[in-house]
Amino acid sequence: MPLLNTSKLITIERHITEEGSLHPESTGEFSRLLRDLTLALRVLARDVRRAGLSDILGMTEATNVHGEVVKRLDQHANDVIFRAMDHGGHLCVMASEESDGLIRIPDEYRNGKYVLVFDPLDGSSNIDVNVSIGTIFSIYKRLDPSLTTPGTLEDCLQPGYEQVAAGYAMYGSSTQLVYTSGNGVDVFTFDPTIGEFLLTFEKIRIPKRGKIYSVNSGNSHKWPKGVREYVTHLLQKAPDGSRPYSLRYVGTMVADIHRTLHYGGIFMYPADTTSPNGKLRLVYELNPMAFIVEQAGGRATTGKQRILDLQPESLHQRAPCYMGSVDDVQELERYLTDYGDEFYG
Numbered sequence: 634m635p636l637l638n639t640s641k642l643i644t645i646e647r648h649i650t651e652e653g654s655l656h657p658e659s660t661g662e663f664s665r666l667l668r669d670l671t672l673a674l675r676v677l678a679r680d681v682r683r684a685g686l687s688d689i690l691g692m693t694e695a696t697n698v699h700g701e702v703v704k705r706l707d708q709h710a711n712d713v714i715f716r717a718m719d720h721g722g723h724l725c726v727m728a729s730e731e732s733d734g735l736i737r738i739p740d741e742y743r744n745g746k747y748v749l750v751f752d753p754l755d756g757s758s759n760i761d762v763n764v765s766i767g768t769i770f771s772i773y774k775r776l777d778p779s780l781t782t783p784g785t786l787e788d789c790l791q792p793g794y795e796q797v798a799a800g801y802a803m804y805g806s807s808t809q810l811v812y813t814s815g816n817g818v819d820v821f822t823f824d825p826t827i828g829e830f831l832l833t834f835e836k837i838r839i840p841k842r843g844k845i846y847s848v849n850s851g852n853s854h855k856w857p858k859g860v861r862e863y864v865t866h867l868l869q870k871a872p873d874g875s876r877p878y879s880l881r882y883v884g885t886m887v888a889d890i891h892r893t894l895h896y897g898g899i900f901m902y903p904a905d906t907t908s909p910n911g912k913l914r915l916v917y918e919l920n921p922m923a924f925i926v927e928q929a930g931g932r933a934t935t936g937k938q939r940i941l942d943l944q945p946e947s948l949h950q951r952a953p954c955y956m957g958s959v960d961d962v963q964e965l966e967r968y969l970t971d972y973g974d975e976f977y978g
């Protein structure tokens with residue numbers, strides 16, 4: 634699949650403004666919110682690129698040559714997003730993987746009608762070793778958009794199907810921003826020479842079936858029976874050449890889903906005997922990714938239920954996840970039904 638499938642020269646800001654103009658009731662507030670957020674992503678793309686040079690990696694306790702406390706890159710990313718988003722007047726509350734509770738809008742700024750939840754730097758185990766990492770975000774309208782009071786926990790705990798927009802930035806060999814507002818999925822690539830995200834792939838579609846599976850197989854002894862049997866099946870040779878599948882696992886969800894969007898296949902983080910709800914967090918990891926995957930024509934489930942239909946009960950709750958090509962995910966679901974989700978051992 635080519636990396637560039639559009640002849641349009643268009644920035645993400647223009648794209649979002651044009652999408653907004655399709656809605657006559659649009660006030661432009663959402664476009665301004667996205668403009669602030671893409672500023673944060675541009676800053677982070679720069680900082681990730683310079684990370685090894687600027688003492689940003691590693692522990693939080695260290696002091697750099699300027700006498701400043703060095704922050705881990707994930708804490709730094711959290712701060713950058715907060716500083717870009719707290720004063721715009723568009724948000725009423727935020728929540729992040731890096732903050733235990735709600736992130737409130739400071740009293741001196743206006744509370745707007747949107748809610749932002751995010752994982753500032755996904756792929757923590759890859760940060761210090763120069764392997765692709767990313768930022769995941771999701772935007773909701775607050776439950777009562779007429780209010781001007783601070784947003785609440787309930788505003789952040791809306792089911793994923795209520796998302797207004799979601800996306801991720803992947804800091805890889807280039808920085809790409811993958812974005813949906815419910816009208817398909819578009820990919821923008823950051824051009825550092827002009828400081829803009831340019832549209833490079835319009836309305837990406839996940840192949841109906843792939844030939845790659847992505848999972849931490851170090852956990853296989855703890856998986857449910859159905860997942861073990863399914864993976865065993867993927868590794869058996871099929872006469873028509875459709876199997877065996879290849880295994881690809883970066884360990885950064887953003888990167889593993891990004892590849893799945895382009896090449897198809899399945900990404901899994903199952904429940905296991907030590908993590909009965911899997912590892913990945915529903916509100917700011919799974920829901921935005923599930924929205925993107927579905928908008929690209931794929932499927933995203935816990936094995937029992939569509940991810941976007943789950944009612945979150947707490948900010949950091951986890952859920953099992955299987956997402957990717959429709960045929961692959963449905964096949965996995967059949968294995969879970971046939972073999973059950975009991976665990977071995």
Ligand code: AHM
Nearest residue numbers: 754755756757758849884885886887
């Ligand atoms: P993080 O938010 O602390 O980085 O954890 C989430 C990451 C995902 O990006 C990735 O899919 C998963 O954890 C990898 O976990 P594991 O190392 O257990 O395979």
Ligand code: MG
Nearest residue numbers: 752754755756
């Ligand atoms: Mg994460």
